[in-house]
Amino acid sequence: MLGNGLMPAPGARPSPRILFGHPPGLVLLFLVEMWERFSFYGMRAMLIVYMTAVVLPDAPTHVAGYQAVCALLHLDPAQAGTVRISSELYGVYSGFVYLTPLLGGLLADRLFGKRATIIGGGLLIVAGHLLLTTPRWFLAALLLIVVGTGGVKGNIAAQMADLYEPDDPRRERGFSIFYVGINIGATAAPLVCALLAERAGWNAAFMATSAGMILGLALYVLGARHLPERQAEWAASRGRRAVSGGHPAALLTVLSISSVFLWISYEQQANALVRWLGTGPSDIGMAWLQAIPPAMVLIGTPVLTLRWSAQARAGREPGPGTKMLIGAAIILAMQCLLGALSVVLGGRAPSPWLAALYFAGWEVGDLYFSPAAMGLFSRLARPGYESMTMAVWYLTIFAGNLASGWIGGMWGSVGISAYWLLIAALTAVGVAAMAICRPLIMRTPHAVVQDA
Template identity: 60%
Template sequence: MVRRQTDSVWILTDIDLHTVVKNSGGRSTFFGHPRGLFLLSFVEMWERFSFYGMRALLVVYMTASVLPDASGHVHGFSILTLFVSTSDPVRSSSLLYGFYSGLVYLTPIFGGLLADRILGKRVTIILGGILIAAGHMLLTVKPWFLLALLLIVVGTGGLKGNIAAQVGDLYALDDSRRERGFSIYYLAINIGAAVSPLVCMVLVQHWGWEIAFDATTVGMFIGLVTYMLGSYALPAANSVGIEKTVEAKSSSKNSFFILFFIAVSAIFLWVSYEQQANALVRWTSVSSNDIGMAWLQAIPPLIVLVGTPILTHLWSKQARHGNEPDALKKLLIGACIITAAQSFLVVIAGVLPATAPASWIMALYLMVWEIGDLFFCPAALGLFSRLAPRGFEGLTMALWYVTFFFGNLASGWIGTLWGTFSPVTYWLMIASCTALGVLGITMLRKSSFLMRNSLLLS
């Protein structure tokens, strides 16, 4: 690789790839990162407050308040009955929630295309935020409940992937701060995810459904207004690093290869993650309606809140000495830690074959798992933004969120096997999935052509 500086432009040459990267050294920073990172993180924190607050209430709200008398009272309900059996409110609310949560991870593809090819990221994000807020306002208007869910699904598609793409726009292509920036962004997501369920559950208990859903609407409005007031200060897409002149077709193929392997590996890891709200809950519950262990679900966000500042400080210190792990090494470390956590469950299931494990054992498992995620997820986000083809940044980031969709599908199917096998066999199957994720990242690191394009991972 040859590197030379001409005025404010870095010209980076590597065998078959010529990339022009504008120097961002003069850009205003805050805690060593572009100020726009903190604007986008604040907006995403409130969007996630809105999303996770509603998510925590949705199934119970549908079961208790919407579905029992939905026939003839909810517009479009007769169409829904063609796809979902509505004779049992508990079962139908679960199936409807499954449709909703799956579509939330699919619609960012269309939002990414809309932003990349027609409207631009800023307009698409604002429109998405307006639709989400409108959907939350309509949730407690029962005749329009299904329309409310549709508005939230479509709005999330316009907002989710494009905000992440704008985070990537803040950094030059070879800026090693990119992955650390996504760690800060990931921290903001988890602040919203940790606080909103607690707030909304308290509001439901003391003031009812309407006030609780009003809180999620207010959260979305705060994020939307903040973005509209501050987005003018964000750089235009690719203004810090983004002119690419590709002289050989192989470079785009290389990027596709890298993203494909990361995506497939991530799907195997998400199979493990989704078990935390599925088989793990069943394993630790003493009865079918026991929610005594539900507090364990607060551990992962707490680990993110505590661990992100520690890791970003460590990586910044390593970067100053030139030995910060590259993005793929962070992916591999994270996947290995997650596999170790899953293997721990196999051991526990073997030691305690007939009893539910103690809460401290599950807490330890969740802590270790989330530490692995702190290495894996921000690094993956950074790579997806770094390797996004010119003009398809929003779509590329949307494809990252599609991995959650397929992970949910696979995890749900595997979850139906709980009880068919012994806990040891079941958790060994899940641990094998995470091991396949490790194998995928390892193969990626060993790829010879990837080494020839190491600029993309610096």
Template identity: 40%
Template sequence: MSQPSNWFGQPRGLTILFLTNMWEQFSYFGMRALLVYYMTTMMLFGQEKASSIYGFYTAFAYFTPIIGGTIADRWLGKRRAVIIGAAVMAAGHFMMAFESAFYFALATIALGNGLFLPTLPSQINDLYKAGDPRRPWAYNVYYVGVNVGAFLAPLVCGYLGETYGWHYGFGAAGVGMLSGLLIYLYGQRYLPGDQSATEPAAPAVPGSHRGRDTFLLLLGIGIAVTIFRGAYEQIGNTFALWMRDDVNRVIGGVEIGASMFFSLNPLLVMVMTPPLLAMWKSQAERGRELSVMQKMATGALIVAASYLLVAAAEAVSGGGRAHWLWLLSYFVLFTLGELYILPNGLGIFARLAPPKLGASTVAAWYLAIFAGSLAAGQVGRLWSRVGHIQFFILLAGIASVAAVLLYCLDRPTKNVLARAAPQPDPEDLTDVPEGIARPQNV
């Protein structure tokens, strides 16, 4: 029998993971919305230095999961890793209230993130039996949780930071992290127990999805996503500066704080996800649904188009401040592209994880984000050296290169996923609710 379900036809444990992740993302995006502004105004760092620190911080935050995932799989177990990681991150956010602890606070958050980040989503697979058709769609539901927290964060942390002082905004991020920890502790009974870390992992079967082909596939996807992140991560870096300095943000006679516009991205994720899933379901029923790599490649191209739109806004404004409608249009395109690429990428890594190595395999997804964040920090240094129009065209080119690479991986991905797919349990098929599409192809 499937576990009892009470939310979108999914196991109750997914709700706990959703809410825990929501508050963790509130803390991360709340701090991210303030970080570049804080460095350039409060700490008086130059743009190039602030961009480099931002890039190194985000990269380090996505490098530590490689180590943290291994520690969780071999020694701590997923539950303890989440609890310890959340507590350490909360401490780091509160340290941001003290200027003298700035670098130490960033390092503390990144270290806690190393334990937390790979172990939380890797528990999604454990909620389902093999072959349960609800599992691939669970990542889209989980991704909404990411964006509920990301939506609230700039409104709360951004408002407090820009209105009452940066330290209030950072403190609110810490409170959010503690809230996620408490929810996770409360919901333990809805989550599956950890597999014994001392039991050997299942050996790779020649020709199976756990072999050489899978490794090469994930490596190829990781390289493509690394390139994509070089453009994508500019949203919290150079794009934040453009939004602050080059956009007319006066609406109804009131100038809206730049950091608060970051809420548009997660708000649009929540608004656009249901119709997007409905569209994919309709396409699947007609046998026309895009494969997972085709979706990811399409997403990278849409993000490229969003940066071309910003380049057009710069050209039209002629050196003045662009109208805020350009900003809104950018966020619509950018978010649509994000929905095509990021949840599908995380889902691929989680679905192909070997037994008892779930956290480590999911951590490999964050390794691509680590490398991409490093690249984004260096790309961001060009902001002060080239014209803004040329800079945004460059970002569109970077995202387009990633799209080509992802499309080239389409056939290998279909082959690997076809070998990996177990036969569904007929009993589980009866539990799929109306409105949740069953995956028709990969």
């Protein structure tokens, strides 16, 4: 019996259970992604402040490649100022870590396989984090992290999908559990790294992020033999092929466009919101707020997983389109709250507790949205293109990051209330596109499998 009480299709590959009725490979990928995300979010929480306080003041003469990067971004270092430069560099970096999974997916699907690509990417990430403590090689370190993340992100998510048959209804709930691993690392990272930066200095903080990636890589190497290499091999062994009705390319396009607008909202949390809540350009004391969203995942995921499992047994579990729309609507409500606070407070920053409410509410919406979207993208993947299809999901985050970095450069040049109301309006565009997308999702029989 499958974890939801359904019998597997005849001839299907057995799928053993170990965690909430899910395959044992889920435990390994859960732990690997936990440590990889500790590395990523620890660095992310410190990046804006580190650039502003340490790297940018002497960048024209002390950072290799700085002038060339500014030229590519059409920035004049003498006029742009550290706020705009750091915001755009942050947007480019955090965006490109979600673009390079396309390259990583291509390498995995067509040349090296997922395992080798993930291991190679992890080694590049470790090298990049170690270089960050040397300001001269700061930009080179970011490049290594960007390329390395491309080898890891999409392929880890694709291996998550490989754990399930195409018609296995546990897939979205499996991604929800996987999402917990991401957020354990993301919860601990801002707390640990900010404390180390304040008490022991930047070197100690970045060494901690390096250690996180090393642990994740070691776990993966030791346990990778328990993971299937390709989902396509399972389908071929059964003489079956997965098909999806409707127009998957059109569906993926609409989903992607709507998701971009939600990520614009999300990336403000480590950009403009950090500046608004901080007492000065070098203040890292409010970084603890970034631990709230992943903490909400740890609290909310078991509750939602148990609820959805019970609904599945009764045949009433919401479909991925409904989950995504609910999540997007909650995110919009939280962004409207932030805009309203900026108006009521006359541009003054809200109290930490009101900010914490925003962070917590935003992540409740994300609990509905992201796992359902990842599961849906993986279902729509063509055999042999699993990693690249998951990379398209990360491409939406890339576009959102780039847009967020560009919009963040407006901070200080427009009114604070106008800024946050603009972000709320852009989020509303994403929700409207999601509402348009939902009927198309409902008409797509994602789990239909027919004999070849």
